[in-house]
Amino acid sequence: MKKIFFFLLISTVSVFAQKIDDGSKHKTVFQFVSGDTLSQKSLINNLKNFKEGWPKSQVEVVFHGNGIFMVMTEKTTFANELQSFVEKEGIQMVVCENTMKQKKIKKEQLLPFMQTVPMGIGEIVIKQEQGWSYIKAGL
Amino acid sequence: MKKIFFFLLISTVSVFAQKIDDGSKHKTVFQFVSGDTLSQKSLINNLKNFKEGWPKSQVEVVFHGNGIFMVMTEKTTFANELQSFVEKEGIQMVVCENTMKQKKIKKEQLLPFMQTVPMGIGEIVIKQEQGWSYIKAGL
Amino acid sequence: MKKIFFFLLISTVSVFAQKIDDGSKHKTVFQFVSGDTLSQKSLINNLKNFKEGWPKSQVEVVFHGNGIFMVMTEKTTFANELQSFVEKEGIQMVVCENTMKQKKIKKEQLLPFMQTVPMGIGEIVIKQEQGWSYIKAGL
Numbered sequence: 001m002k003k004i005f006f007f008l009l010i011s012t013v014s015v016f017a018q019k020i021d022d023g024s025k026h027k028t029v030f031q032f033v034s035g036d037t038l039s040q041k042s043l044i045n046n047l048k049n050f051k052e053g054w055p056k057s058q059v060e061v062v063f064h065g066n067g068i069f070m071v072m073t074e075k076t077t078f079a080n081e082l083q084s085f086v087e088k089e090g091i092q093m094v095v096c097e098n099t100m101k102q103k104k105i106k107k108e109q110l111l112p113f114m115q116t117v118p119m120g121i122g123e124i125v126i127k128q129e130q131g132w133s134y135i136k137a138g139l
Numbered sequence: 140m141k142k143i144f145f146f147l148l149i150s151t152v153s154v155f156a157q158k159i160d161d162g163s164k165h166k167t168v169f170q171f172v173s174g175d176t177l178s179q180k181s182l183i184n185n186l187k188n189f190k191e192g193w194p195k196s197q198v199e200v201v202f203h204g205n206g207i208f209m210v211m212t213e214k215t216t217f218a219n220e221l222q223s224f225v226e227k228e229g230i231q232m233v234v235c236e237n238t239m240k241q242k243k244i245k246k247e248q249l250l251p252f253m254q255t256v257p258m259g260i261g262e263i264v265i266k267q268e269q270g271w272s273y274i275k276a277g278l
Numbered sequence: 279m280k281k282i283f284f285f286l287l288i289s290t291v292s293v294f295a296q297k298i299d300d301g302s303k304h305k306t307v308f309q310f311v312s313g314d315t316l317s318q319k320s321l322i323n324n325l326k327n328f329k330e331g332w333p334k335s336q337v338e339v340v341f342h343g344n345g346i347f348m349v350m351t352e353k354t355t356f357a358n359e360l361q362s363f364v365e366k367e368g369i370q371m372v373v374c375e376n377t378m379k380q381k382k383i384k385k386e387q388l389l390p391f392m393q394t395v396p397m398g399i400g401e402i403v404i405k406q407e408q409g410w411s412y413i414k415a416g417l
Contacts, residue, residue: 033417119332129411134412
């Protein structure tokens with residue numbers, strides 16, 4: 001009887017713990033390299049769900065290769081969603097400067113709330129070294 | 140002479156160690172998000188080879204996004220292979236509940252041996268935090 | 279005043295530290311599974327930029343699935359670039375023996391500077407266990 005009570009207590013605590021996980025311990029770096037619209041839409045969905053589930057988790061998205069088109073003012077169809085992620089959800093969004101050089105894209109052509117890093121892949125490597133989990137987004 | 144003997148001994152032990160690695164120390168989480176048949180086939184091959192090489196390794200596959208079609212009773216063409224992975228090989232297969240909500244898919248529509256998790260990507264993040272290696276499957 | 283000076287000193291040291299990072303502490307394993315030419319070109323770009331930024335970093339590329347076509351003497355269009363990566367940059371390039379068996383490809387058909395591993399995915403798992411960062415290359 002005592003054992004059953006104890007088991008129920010543990011189970012309840014465990015489910016409760018999962019429910020109240022606000023994500024504050026979790027750090028995740030997303031890589032985005034795709035130029036196609038379906039993958040862009042899928043990234044938006046991923047981030048929305050992720051921040052709904054874990055509102056306090058630290059998230060960074062690294063855009064490089066053709067992924068850069070999604071964060072160019074003239075090309076993106078997701079400016080509002082991305083702005084809200086950065087300004088309301090605190091998601092950090094960074095663009096690879098190597099990609100910018102290769103594609104001859106200037107900082108002014110990026111959405112104004114984007115930051116840049118010297119090497120997109122280098123950034124992802126550093127985050128993993130610092131204990132962040134890695135997710136390659138896109139289809 | 141002694142040195143050569145020692146070197147040969149070490150080499151032999153090392154090759155032997157690799158040969159007898161039954162995988163029991165290895166834990167790997169696979170992410171599957173693709174809806175196309177070739178990627179599905181490639182996932183089946185990956186898992187088959189992996190479990191042949193390391194029969195005792197712990198493996199979990201997380202299906203989300205369009206990856207969910209592969210584990211729906213009405214849509215999959217790999218029901219037998221997946222069932223054998225779960226029941227004979229002990230591979231854990233989980234589906235993202237966010238994806239289910241978005242695509243209006245009910246638990247009854249999934250293959251009966253599938254389990255679910257609140258967030259597919261969250262599950263992959265937690266596994267990485269617990270020391271599991273991450274593989275994004277698909278082409 | 280002292281505080282400002284101290285802050286400037288710290289900032290300078292930090293920027294300087296980033297500039298002189300030759301990559302020697304970083305270890306990264308790339309996975310390549312794609313058969314399409316654009317993904318192959320993207321891998322070449324990734325590796326070139328990476329080694330320019332971090333010349334002393336340890337890099338290994340694991341080719342499996344359709345990724346193997348890129349390292350077959352008869353099929354590749356990147357033999358020179360790959361050879362230079364291996365011989366000048368010290369990048370290690372390995373092919374999955376399971377893929378070779380499945381596609382009936384012999385060692386002699388691979389570029390002569392390629393090495394092989396029993397399981398491509400197993401190799402990536404082992405590297406992650408040893409603290410290497412993981413990047414899934416390709417689009």
